[in-house]
Amino acid sequence: MSFEKNIRGECVRILGAEWVKDDPVTLYTYRCDGLTLYTAPPMGVLFPGTVQELVSVVKLLHQHKISFIARGAGTGLSGGAIPQDGSVIIEMARFKEVHEVDMINRTITVGPGVINLRITEHVNGDGYHYAPDPSSQKACTIGGNVAENSGGPHTLKYGVTVNHVLGVEMVLADGELVTLGANHFGLPGPDLLGLITGSEGTFGIISKIICRLTPNPEKAVTMLGIYKSVRDACESVSSIIGHGIIPAALEMLDRIMISAVEKALKPGFPLDAEAVLIVELDGLSDGLDVEAEVVEKLLKETGAITVNRARDEVERAKIWRARKEAFGAIGQISPSYYVQDGVIPRSKLPEVLDEISAIGKKHGLTVANVFHAGDGNLHPLILYDYENPQEVEKAHAIGEEILSSCIRHGGTLSGEHGIGIEKAEWMSELYSGNSLDNMQNVRAFFNPENLLNPGKIFPQPGRCAESKSGTPPQQASALNKPKMVASKSGIAV
Amino acid sequence: MSTFESASLEEIQSWVSSRIETKQEFRICGKGSRFVSIYSGKSTDNSRDFLSLKNLNTTRFFDPEDMVVGVESGMSVSTLQEMLAERNMLLPVNPWFADSSIGSVVACNDFGPNRMNMGGLRDCIIGIEYINGKGEIVHAGGKVVKNVSGYDLTRMMLGSQGGLGIITAVNFKVMPKPVEAHGMFGIFNSESWLSQVEELHKRRIPLDWIQAVSTADSNWILGLGYSGNEPNRSRIENEISIVFGENLTVLADGESFSGQKFTPGENRFKGFLSGIHDVWEMPESHFHVFATAATENILNFPFELFRKENFKMLIHPIGGDIHFMHKCCDRKEQLQYLEKIKSALVHPDSKLRWVSANAENSLQDLGNFGVASGYALTQRLKRHLDPAGVFSSSYYDLELDA
Numbered sequence: 023m024s025f026e027k028n029i030r031g032e033c034v035r036i037l038g039a040e041w042v043k044d045d046p047v048t049l050y051t052y053r054c055d056g057l058t059l060y061t062a063p064p065m066g067v068l069f070p071g072t073v074q075e076l077v078s079v080v081k082l083l084h085q086h087k088i089s090f091i092a093r094g095a096g097t098g099l100s101g102g103a104i105p106q107d108g109s110v111i112i113e114m115a116r117f118k119e120v121h122e123v124d125m126i127n128r129t130i131t132v133g134p135g136v137i138n139l140r141i142t143e144h145v146n147g148d149g150y151h152y153a154p155d156p157s158s159q160k161a162c163t164i165g166g167n168v169a170e171n172s173g174g175p176h177t178l179k180y181g182v183t184v185n186h187v188l189g190v191e192m193v194l195a196d197g198e199l200v201t202l203g204a205n206h207f208g209l210p211g212p213d214l215l216g217l218i219t220g221s222e223g224t225f226g227i228i229s230k231i232i233c234r235l236t237p238n239p240e241k242a243v244t245m246l247g248i249y250k251s252v253r254d255a256c257e258s259v260s261s262i263i264g265h266g267i268i269p270a271a272l273e274m275l276d277r278i279m280i281s282a283v284e285k286a287l288k289p290g291f292p293l294d295a296e297a298v299l300i301v302e303l304d305g306l307s308d309g310l311d312v313e314a315e316v317v318e319k320l321l322k323e324t325g326a327i328t329v330n331r332a333r334d335e336v337e338r339a340k341i342w343r344a345r346k347e348a349f350g351a352i353g354q355i356s357p358s359y360y361v362q363d364g365v366i367p368r369s370k371l372p373e374v375l376d377e378i379s380a381i382g383k384k385h386g387l388t389v390a391n392v393f394h395a396g397d398g399n400l401h402p403l404i405l406y407d408y409e410n411p412q413e414v415e416k417a418h419a420i421g422e423e424i425l426s427s428c429i430r431h432g433g434t435l436s437g438e439h440g441i442g443i444e445k446a447e448w449m450s451e452l453y454s455g456n457s458l459d460n461m462q463n464v465r466a467f468f469n470p471e472n473l474l475n476p477g478k479i480f481p482q483p484g485r486c487a488e489s490k491s492g493t494p495p496q497q498a499s500a501l502n503k504p505k506m507v508a509s510k511s512g513i514a515v
Numbered sequence: 516m517s518t519f520e521s522a523s524l525e526e527i528q529s530w531v532s533s534r535i536e537t538k539q540e541f542r543i544c545g546k547g548s549r550f551v552s553i554y555s556g557k558s559t560d561n562s563r564d565f566l567s568l569k570n571l572n573t574t575r576f577f578d579p580e581d582m583v584v585g586v587e588s589g590m591s592v593s594t595l596q597e598m599l600a601e602r603n604m605l606l607p608v609n610p611w612f613a614d615s616s617i618g619s620v621v622a623c624n625d626f627g628p629n630r631m632n633m634g635g636l637r638d639c640i641i642g643i644e645y646i647n648g649k650g651e652i653v654h655a656g657g658k659v660v661k662n663v664s665g666y667d668l669t670r671m672m673l674g675s676q677g678g679l680g681i682i683t684a685v686n687f688k689v690m691p692k693p694v695e696a697h698g699m700f701g702i703f704n705s706e707s708w709l710s711q712v713e714e715l716h717k718r719r720i721p722l723d724w725i726q727a728v729s730t731a732d733s734n735w736i737l738g739l740g741y742s743g744n745e746p747n748r749s750r751i752e753n754e755i756s757i758v759f760g761e762n763l764t765v766l767a768d769g770e771s772f773s774g775q776k777f778t779p780g781e782n783r784f785k786g787f788l789s790g791i792h793d794v795w796e797m798p799e800s801h802f803h804v805f806a807t808a809a810t811e812n813i814l815n816f817p818f819e820l821f822r823k824e825n826f827k828m829l830i831h832p833i834g835g836d837i838h839f840m841h842k843c844c845d846r847k848e849q850l851q852y853l854e855k856i857k858s859a860l861v862h863p864d865s866k867l868r869w870v871s872a873n874a875e876n877s878l879q880d881l882g883n884f885g886v887a888s889g890y891a892l893t894q895r896l897k898r899h900l901d902p903a904g905v906f907s908s909s910y911y912d913l914e915l916d917a
Binding site: 127184204207209211212213221264305307309367394432434435439440459460461464466479 | 578580581582583603624626630634635637638647651652653654655657658659660661662663664665666667668669670671672673674675676678679690691692694713716717719720721743744745746747748749750751807808809810811814834835836864866868885886887888889890892893895896899900910
């Protein structure tokens with residue numbers, strides 16, 4: 023599927039020739055996002071640079087019933103930006119302007135193409151930061167974060183994207199420009215801003231975002247609990263929370279992950295440990311050490327062999343690098359991995375982790391774990407060889423059994439990666455028919471012709487008929503039976 | 516006018532389905548603690564029926580280890596808070612009206628003073644059950660604290676003011692109670708505290724809440740809430756003293772300030788608004804408008820003018836909101852006061868809600884100040900989700916300039 027001549031001509035008229043791309047290299051580049059299991063080339067890629075240009079191309083595509091997808095940095099891990107119906111990709115990278123910083127109201131207004139970490143870098147000198155910090159924050163964009171309602175290690179205390187976005191400007195499927203939210207919370211009426219956050223680009227394309235700024239903590243104490251069993255580490259998590267302490271972060275790595283990060287990054291984690299628990303407390307410097315002593319005591323009471331405290335910023339940075347680049351480190355021990363993102367009630371951690379280990383053993387593949395323990399947000403990494411078709415099939419089976427376990431224990435399919443293509447078929451396992459129909463009814467309001475990011479979030483019976491530009495049947499069936507390919511990007515969460 | 520009430524979700528669903536089938540409008544009420552006439556239509560219009568959810572009030576689940584709870588809509592906030600308090604937890608929403616139901620605070624997206632530090636309902640709601648415009652029971656979200664599985668219909672229903680469906684149960688993540696909650700209090704005879712609060716804000720000191728309240732003799736009581744272990748609290752007290760001098764009194768939670776009824780007993784904010792109405796001897800149809808605005812707009816607001824016109828005010832300056840109250844009950848006079856407030860708020864993002872007013876007043880009087888941005892989209896969404904038009908809520912019926 024390629025641009026019809028007249029459509030291409032219109033796009034060039036609106037954007038200029040250099041911002042309309044449909045050459046083979048571009049189409050190959052944009053065939054997938056961070057989830058490389060599924061690939062499909064777009065019809066073309068458009069690069070609007072202003073809101074007016076964005077509105078014009080959306081109106082054009084809407085008029086011709088051509089489906090389209092907004093894309094940020096392409097770091098998403100659930101296939102939310104895969105143009106599976108040969109959709110046009112609207113690349114938002116040029117929307118990288120910082121519009122306004124307002125210190126008294128603690129807000130920053132930015133374009134959706136601004137990289138997450140840039141926001142913090144922009145205001146760090148004034149003593150503020152943008153709190154949601156997905157591990158891909160060096161690459162992912164704030165627009166993508168809003169689309170996926172991204173999290174990160176520090177969301178335990180500070181919350182996820184929806185808690186830190188105050189307002190957006192958004193282009194609807196027919197090109198209408200709307201504003202939602204304001205420079206403060208507490209607006210009357212239904213929380214449409216909350217609704218569109220995490221809607222995976224199926225309700226509109228965001229063109230401007232007002233983010234909340236959070237004061238930097240005066241001090242952070244980062245501790246590393248070392249354990250002889252994963253179960254003990256889980257007990258420590260429950261104990262800390264049970265004592266009314268909400269750390270800034272509570273992150274766990276199991277033995278396999280420890281081995282991988284030690285090989286790749288050498289943070290000094292003991293290779294004979296079964297688990298390490300990263301606990302970070304932050305706040306005013308006064309009283310923080312007292313709280314840290316309480317936490318240290320709790321860790322030891324629940325089975326930590328030793329508890330090490332980062333002595334300075336260098337040691338702290340080393341620990342966090344090991345955590346945030348853990349996915350990439352897996353390349354040291356496996357040719358490829360497939361990561362899941364299920365969430366379970368925190369109290370179920372020990373039994374679900376035991377189940378995950380048993381599922382891996384049953385299928386003969388290793389499953390490593392690095393996850394947001396305080397939130398119960400698991401990231402099992404299923405290690406396999408992409409050149410071995412049997413292992414590919416097994417990896418799929420393990421992933422499905424893990425999701426099934428999460429649902430069975432009262433959890434959910436995704437904590438921060440979204441549903442995308444990857445888990446769309448699983449939605450009917452999680453929600454009743456009524457509840458799913460109701461979600462689709464809301465989609466039908468924002469996106470009545472299903473032109474915006476089709477084929478995502480919901481199970482797809484007969485989806486080929488959904489848009490004029492639909493994927494040819496043979497391509498659709500290829501998508502339905504995806505070939506799992508290497509996933510060595512190291513895109514972390 | 517009649518009221519249907521039941522403790523059975525199935526019976527309620529069946530009643531709603533029959534109303535949808537016959538396209539008969541009705542209003543939803545919880546425990547009837549708020550001014551239904553203003554939220555749901557003019558009180559003089561008695562043609563619509565009511566659905567009361569007050570008997571739908573059981574606890575669906577409470578998992579203290581996971582710090583999550585699910586309750587039915589008719590339960591009062593204070594009942595839920597008492598249950599949570601037994602496990603040293605709380606929902607960071609202060610029951611301004613002590614008897615407000617969970618369903619109503621969610622439908623109105625209420626919050627309280629400690630939203631500044633702990634967030635509001637928006638930050639702790641994790642799941643919802645509601646009856647939609649087809650009469651179906653819908654579940655969204657879940658019981659876990661992080662969830663991006665599908666659309667966030669939970670937040671869509673937050674603040675929906677009864678117009679998009681009937682909220683029958685809500686799941687929350689809850690928080691540990693603050694450690695050693697304290698407050699520093701002082702009396703001010705001018706608005707000098709505004710610049711001091713701004714200075715404190717710039718120092719980025721982590722306070723739990725800041726609240727200024729008019730006294731009966733037109734002074735202000737300023738309270739600054741904080742918590743934490745002893746060294747932490749000492750540091751905060753020191754920072755506050757640097758800005759305010761030695762004029763403030765330190766009190767532990769539960770201790771009243773100078774015999775003032777503005778700082779009530781065991782929980783400073785429980786039923787606070789009802790109590791303050793009594794203290795100020797506000798008549799039943801008194802003027803009470805609630806404004807939300809950005810910090811900068813509040814810190815620069817001309818409070819002195821309103822104080823001199825005998826307004827009573829309750830202010831949360833950071834992030835931020837203002838309650839304007841006046842004894843006057845006359846509609847014409849109330850509308851004049853309303854226009855004064857609109858003029859003074861300046862910024863178009865500032866918003867207003869009625870809390871109490873002459874029965875003839877309506878949401879329409881608030882104009883664009885009464886609705887959020889994207890209002891036209893909201894009206895269209897209402898028509899889409901409630902095609903039979905049975906969920907009566909005047910929020911969606913306003914005629915406004917574009």
